Amino acid sequence: MGLIQGIPGEFEPQPWGEAIVRSRELLLLRIARPPADHEVRLPGLTTTPRHVVEDETGKALTWRRDGDDLVVRLPEVDQPPVVRVALQGKLRIVPPDTVTANADGVCDLTPTGPVAHLVARRAADVAVRFIGMVEPDSRHQIRLGGRRYGVTGQQVARTTIGPFPMPERRVVALTVPSGVRRVLVAPVGTVLASIHPGRDELTVVVTNFGRTPARGDVELPLPANWSATEHTWTFDDLGPGHSIGWSTRITAPPGRHELRAHLDAGRRSASSPHTITT
Known part of the structure; x- marks a missing residue:
């Protein structure tokens, strides 16, 4: 998919310590718990670093990008350094x-x-x-x-x-x-089918995200060994911005399953999968 541009923000506490935002183009990584492999991973940093160094000595450290993560190799010393990360542009992050x-x-x-x-x-x-x-x-x-x-x-x-x-x-x-x-x-313009689990039943909801009324058919395909009181429905004249739903009681063996309703409401039909545990 390529690099996702993030938003201005700050980082949550990390397993190895904390990332401190000193300015829009400067980070300090305070290492409280050095990882056993000596690699510190800072997730969600979309801005490319200009250089990564030890804050006290200015010594360059080895680093790489892994998707939207920054990975820094720490020196194998008794006292881990504070790492200074200078950025090529304004700090942007992808929140977790x-x-x-x-x-x-x-x-x-x-x-x-x-x-x-x-x-x-x-x-x-x-x-x-x-x-x-x-x-x-x-x-x-x-x-x-x-x-x-x-x-x-x-x-x-x-x-x-x-x-x-x-x-x-x-x-x-x-x-x-x-x-x-x-x-x-x-x-x-989308007409969307979504699944909403209850205690011992499922509700299939169709929402019209379009600007004109929608009509169509809905089917809930079931995994093997499942049964339901109903699994097909038809709707007509579903107004723009509105939703309609149907509930069905289900019988299913224990486990985790991904369900997706099949919607036929024209070329903008879409379905949101949902994982449920029975």
Whole structure:
């Protein structure tokens, strides 16, 4: 896929110590717990280093890029050095919670806080569908990249929000309202099928990310030795921004399985896979 451009930010604590941002173009790596192989890995650094040296002596250290990670070889000494990393440009990182869109341009994520990070394989206008319990009368500012919308909790819970321009291969931040447990992001025009597991049933949801009504058929293919009360549905006149869902009780052997509903709703049909444990 190539290098993903990150966003300004700071690094989380690392197994070997911490990365301290001294300026937009300078990092210090404080080594508290030297790895046994003497290689320090700093994940998510997208800016290319200009040079990597011991901070006290200025001695050059061996380093390499491994995807979006920086790997530095430490000298085999009793007291590990502080490593100075001078960058060729402004510091940009890929946060560890970043979710990359699949081949259909869809991001399907479980947020862990008020901000989520996304990256698209190609530029597109997208819309966002939040899933969860949000107070209907609450007010929210939804930001993705450089655009924002003021919406009510009722809009958050019932319809898609957008469009937002997603640049190609650049990490962007999405604000997530409190109470949201899942987020679907898809290119505008997509009709998306997603799977939502419950205690002993599954719900198959179709969301219209387009600007015109949608119609089509949905099938839930099941693994061997599974059974369900229903596994095919038909829908018509699904309005722009809206969703429709069907629940089915399942019987399945123990294990982890990836399920993907098959959707036939025209050329922009897409399906988000979901792994469930039974």
